Amino acid sequence: MDKMKKEKLTFKTMKKRHWAGAIIAGVALGSIIGAMIPSEDETAQKPKKVEQKAEKPSNVDWEVEVKKIVGTGNTTPTENFDKIMKVANSYQPTEKEIKYFTSYIIQEYNDKRYISDIKNDDYMLSNIFMSAVVENYYDDSERNPIDAFAFDFFQNSKYTYRGVDAVDSDAVKSNEHQMDKSLAQLQ
Template identity: 50%
Template sequence: MDDLFLIISFLSFAAIIIFAILAVIQFAKKDSQKGKKQIKFTGIAGAIMVVSFIGFGLTSDSSDTTKNDKEKVETATEPKEETPEEKALAEQKAKEEAAAKAKAEEEARLKVEQEASVAVTWQDKVKEIATMDGTSTEKYDAVMLYAKDYPSTEAEIKEFEQYIIAEYKSKNYVADINNAEYMLSNVFRANVINNFYGEDNTPINSFASDFYQNTKYTYRGVDTLDSSAVRSNERQMDKALKEMGK
């Protein structure tokens, strides 16, 4: 559109020159009427030229603005190419976020497991095992498996120690060998004590080991209460109590 206005402007300029020359010629011939007519045409051509220049200027500015806007849009929409450093940082950030997410999920899982383990006490677990279907040996094996990974505390170990010593002194520990829950509870306590001390050759560890042997074999029917093995273990327990001043 701006090109059209520019052409009209040039043509108008040419018309002005032509009409001006013709006006001069007519006035030279003393024909003022035609001269004025040519001047009138010159004015009209001049007006057209002015209007054409104005139109050219407006359309030119509009075209430039549209072109600039188009370039801005293209620049804005064109994706910025990442540098190797930026790519490396983005990858590192993604890895860190993934690691943080995995850590949070693992911590949440462990928390749930810990809460579940706290909710179910060892007494509940032993009672559950004692009442399940199965032989005494099968129940004993289940308690031993549970005791193996039981997270005992030092305070709880001291409580278990005092309990089995009191039960042995009162001779209650083999008074009812058919009471599965009671016998398995004692097996559990004694085994947890042994697991806590490991290979330490201390009087309480030795006492718990002999207590465990008698409880285990009498409950499972391997030994009778007056068997030589049971009596031998009780002598060892008596010896350990003396060493502990009990």
């Protein structure tokens, strides 16, 4: 019987050691995971950093940026477009610039010049930039006609410049019809 008691005691002891080991391993694992998860203070600070970055006005001279992009040489229109969109999406325009960009793209459209020279990188990237900035500025504000106009101007400029649409395609004509309706609402 003593032998049975020893075996049971040994089994119980092993069982206790197993549980003790599991508890110690769990505590250690919890400590490691806890160290990897940011604290509430760190989590609360991260969005503030992102907000501060987004609020900082850009001090970029967009015309210089267009010249840099055009001057890079062996790039495709799609690569040029991607580069100018990075500038446009972070650009913080002044009210004066918005008025200028708006009147400029309307004038270019009315004069039927805006997609007449799609091989001219400087001209097309400038048009794309200005229309993107205007569209971003108004960004669907209560179906503002200038927002809709700038969006269609941007679409036609982008797709003809990149070679996706021909200047006389149905898609371009459809957007121009929409642009005419938007301009009529402005008057």
